[in-house]
Amino acid sequence: GANIRFEDVHFAYDPNREILKGISFEVPAAATVAIVGPSGAGKSTISRLLFRFYDVTSGRITIDGQDIRAVEQESLRSAIGMVPQDTVLFNDTIGYNIRYGRWEASDDEVREAAGMAQVDHFIEQLPEGYDTPVGERGLKLSGGEKQRVAIARTILKAPPILIFDEATSALDTATEQEIQQALDLVSRDRTTLIIAHRLSTVVNADRIIVLQDGRIAEQGTHGELMLRG
Ligand code: ADP
Ligand code: ADP
DSSP states (O other): OOOEEEEEEEEOSBTTBOSEEEEEEEEOTTOEEEEEOOTTSSHHHHHHHHTTSSOOSEEEEEETTEEGGGSOHHHHHHHEEEEOSSOOOOSSOHHHHHHTTOTTOOHHHHHHHHHHTTOGGGTTOOBTTSOOOTTOOOBOOOHHHHHHHHHHHHHHHOOSEEEEESTTTTSOHHHHHHHHHHHHHHHTTSEEEEEESOGGGGTTOSEEEEEETTEEEEEEOHHHHHHHO
16 A cells, blocks of 8 residues: 655645645555545645645645655556545446446456446446437436445556545435445555545544644544544
8 A cells, every 4th residue: 555645735726825734644554544624624625636636835745755746647546546425427338437447457357346336237327317329218326326336446446545535425324324334345455535524424544634724623533532522
């Protein structure tokens, strides 16, 4: 696994409004760290910086000791697997949507990844709302099923780093728990950053960082944070 470090990272989308105000933390190789905090705190900004959609204003981000400003965006995209809040599917079969994780994968590998995420039964089908053949209707996927497609894609891609950005926030409680279990399996032995609204959804993280208004307000394990109230 890869080790990620944020070292006194400052960031502003626009020069007169700083969004990240000097944050430092580490995600040790193969560990799971969660960033929680209210909407607008700067959580998703952290994931955008990791992909180098933007570069830090000051401070630095390293992966395995290397400043990511020296790493091509393309390499970061292949090293990082992302499960977003709402997975948007392409206009093609579910199998193709999974293959997007790694084009060179064999059909067997696609099927295996689909099986692990429990979406193998509709791998040949097209999602509803896309260009289905005349007379056919696409498959209506629930929010949880779409997240399973994203998980299958990530299993196939097998990147060293994972980001789950509010990956269960749009789901009802029962589905959230199911998808959470699937995400826990995928993240085992991989360096994982979870972005979440609520502490209750990241109980199993090795470390939880509470972000408030661009600063780390507190951090610890779930148990430690609960004790402090
Ligand atoms: P969170 O994920 O914690 O809800 P974000 O990282 O998405 O927070 O956003 C933090 C702040 O940055 C918010 O005030 C948001 O409005 C602002 N912001 C996000 N994206 C942009 C952007 N592209 N340009 C300017 N401001 C932005
Ligand atoms: P937002 O929360 O505003 O969607 P994100 O930081 O989650 O911002 O992502 C910004 C954009 O980049 C989104 O359109 C997202 O789908 C895309 N994106 C995120 N991760 C990847 C990835 N691994 N490969 C390609 N595109 C990605």
